[in-house]
Amino acid sequence: MHSVSLKLFVEFNNIESRHTSRGRVSFGAGEFSVRLNDVNQGRRNCKLIARASERDAGAGAEAGGAESESQQNTSFFERNQMYALMKQQMELAAMSENYEEAARLRDSLKLFEEEEPVLRLRGLMREAIANERFEDAARYHNEIKEIAPHYLLKCSSDATTLGIRVQARSVYIEGRSQPLRGQYFFAYRIRITNNSNRPVQLLKRHWIVTNANEKSEDVWGIGVIGEQPVILPNNSFEYSSACPLTTPSGRMEGDYEMKHIDKVGSKTFNVAIAPFALSTLGDVTDNI
Structure with missing residues (x-):
């Protein structure tokens, strides 16, 4: 067992809220900034x-x-x-x-x-x-x-449902975390690409956040970051958000509820967000 004495004071809020912290996440060869509200x-x-x-x-x-x-x-x-x-x-x-x-x-x-x-x-x-x-x-x-x-489990995932591709990537934000208090802060970047031939609108989100003790929490909400984006064929929508966790590692997964908007009365359908890790250590193969 280990005993640690340390005093740190850091604020953070819940999943899908806005913050400011520095970090970068990437999909494949690309790299994207994560911008989360100002903290001095x-x-x-x-x-x-x-x-x-x-x-x-x-x-x-x-x-x-x-x-x-x-x-x-x-x-x-x-x-x-x-x-x-x-x-x-x-x-x-x-x-x-x-x-x-x-x-x-x-x-x-x-x-x-x-x-x-x-x-x-x-x-x-x-x-x-x-x-x-x-x-x-x-x-x-x-x-x-x-x-x-x-x-x-990698800190990224990639899944396609009915032509809608969802790529996710997480990164640990040390400056917003309080390990001694069991508070770990992760930013994540999502890219949603419409590879179908019909326009879609993202209506709702559903996240399942699981910590290292296998304790899960369901998070439901309207749209993402306050928007219900319309994504045209061969176009993408990207956003950044954040998630606090009570253990140094865990995972996120879920789905988006969407509908086709080119035809009145179209039924909604779910688009999978494949599981990806939240880890203070990053991927096994990082920086190779």
Whole structure:
């Protein structure tokens, strides 16, 4: 178990609300800005005070000495929380020009990445893919799957329903998160492309947001970001929004209710938004 002492004060609101924070998300080779309302961050003098101790390997285990899956997940989430805290503190230390503290945290993060199983395997997998050692990459992938299968869900998704393509991409916003309080802030970018030969209008949205503890919440609303856009054939509509989460990782999925507007009395239909991850660690293959 880990114990961390830290004071941070950050505001954020619910899904589909407007914010201001810096971040970029991309679809394929393209890259798009995420613009979320103004918050004056200012410079802060912060110091991370962290104490960590590991329980005996056999503590709480069953007679066979093996941890249950839920215990393994809890341990991973705690380490993930610690990692998110350290990364945030390094950024704040650099912003306040406390470079000695930033360097100390950088070195601590490097050591953490070498010792944390999932992060270590992620680094090895990235290196294997970059060097085209795909058999090794597959082996690391399988090891990650055994330790933390939820981690392999990508931070992007792509699905097409009746010619309507929905691409999603999420990014973790460190500056708007409070890991110590179990508050993690994610921005996401959506691109909706009408590849059919009929114009459509987006009427409603339905999101299913699931945290790392498999606790789900349904979010319903009219349109997106206050609009009910009409999307003509061979055209796209894009928007950015945000979602707070109580764990360092989770996922989003859902659907849009739409209708064709070229014929009176057309029935509505649902367009799938495929699942994508919300993760403080990003994709396994990021930055390759």
